[in-house]
Amino acid sequence: MTSAVKPGLVQRYKLAQRVVHWLGVGSFLILLLSGLALLVPQLAFLAAGGLSRLLHRIAAVGFMLMPIVYVAIVPHDALELLKESFTYTGKDLKWFKHMPAYVLGSTKGLPPAGRINAGQKIHHAMTFIMFVTVAGSGLMLWFGQAGLGPEGLALVLSVHDMSMLGLTVLMIGHMYFTFLYGALPAMTTGYVSEDYARMEHAEWYETLSPKTVAVTEGEDQKAA
Numbered sequence: 101m102t103s104a105v106k107p108g109l110v111q112r113y114k115l116a117q118r119v120v121h122w123l124g125v126g127s128f129l130i131l132l133l134s135g136l137a138l139l140v141p142q143l144a145f146l147a148a149g150g151l152s153r154l155l156h157r158i159a160a161v162g163f164m165l166m167p168i169v170y171v172a173i174v175p176h177d178a179l180e181l182l183k184e185s186f187t188y189t190g191k192d193l194k195w196f197k198h199m200p201a202y203v204l205g206s207t208k209g210l211p212p213a214g215r216i217n218a219g220q221k222i223h224h225a226m227t228f229i230m231f232v233t234v235a236g237s238g239l240m241l242w243f244g245q246a247g248l249g250p251e252g253l254a255l256v257l258s259v260h261d262m263s264m265l266g267l268t269v270l271m272i273g274h275m276y277f278t279f280l281y282g283a284l285p286a287m288t289t290g291y292v293s294e295d296y297a298r299m300e301h302a303e304w305y306e307t308l309s310p311k312t313v314a315v316t317e318g319e320d321q322k323a324a
């Protein structure tokens with residue numbers, strides 16, 4: 101694939117990865133809003149007529165398809181994401197020690213990170229775990245509710261609601277860091293500045309081949 105290049109930018113995410121991410125975000129937000137309409141008595145009027153129940157099920161199918169689509173179209177990237185999210189070393193520990201300053205917007209003395217930093221690893225790993233618990237409990241509520249009994253139903257409902265709460269807290273933190281460090285272009289255009297890549301992911305930046313580093317406007321170059 102030949103990509104248009106701009107000076108000082110490096111490719112961070114392919115189009116396929118970005119499409120899967122935003123489809124996941126869209127379905128998650130519909131799940132959250134339609135779920136709140138079913139859960140919160142004050143919002144019950146939004147659930148009248150069964151629309152939010154229907155929307156919740158349609159979005160649930162989209163949300164559950166997200167990892168399947170990711171693996172189907174970019175298997176290497178999907179497995180890399182899964183593996184990196186659950187692999188921690190002493191370098192990640194050093195990064196975590198810098199976390200309080202990082203939360204406040206300081207990258208001074210930030211240990212060099214790989215393709216995803218330790219904070220992102222935690223976010224992605226927790227997201228995967230809660231994805232499994234929210235989807236598993238949701239499928240039980242959808243197809244197996246009759247056989248759960250009152251105590252089983254209460255347990256499955258609390259797993260479902262707590263998982264959704266956890267995913268919402270994670271999303272708020274994820275958005276906070278996205279905007280604090282200007283990371284949004286990574287998921288909109290697919291590119292970040294070389295300065296950003298050096299600051300946030302120095303070890304990953306060093307591994308990039310000249311092919312992935314876009315250097316000159318108008319010059320044809322192959323994206324990784």
Ligand code: HEM
Nearest residue numbers: 112117124125128181224227271274275278283284286287
């Ligand atoms: C409006 C809300 C959101 C914004 C602005 C946002 C933004 C971003 C950005 C900028 C990145 C790339 C960071 C990097 O350079 O590595 C990213 C990655 C990611 N986000 Fe989000 N995100 C949002 C919601 C979500 C939600 C709701 C989830 C999970 C349910 C999620 C899961 C992920 C994952 C797993 C990645 C890594 C993607 C990959 O490696 O393919 N995001 N997000």
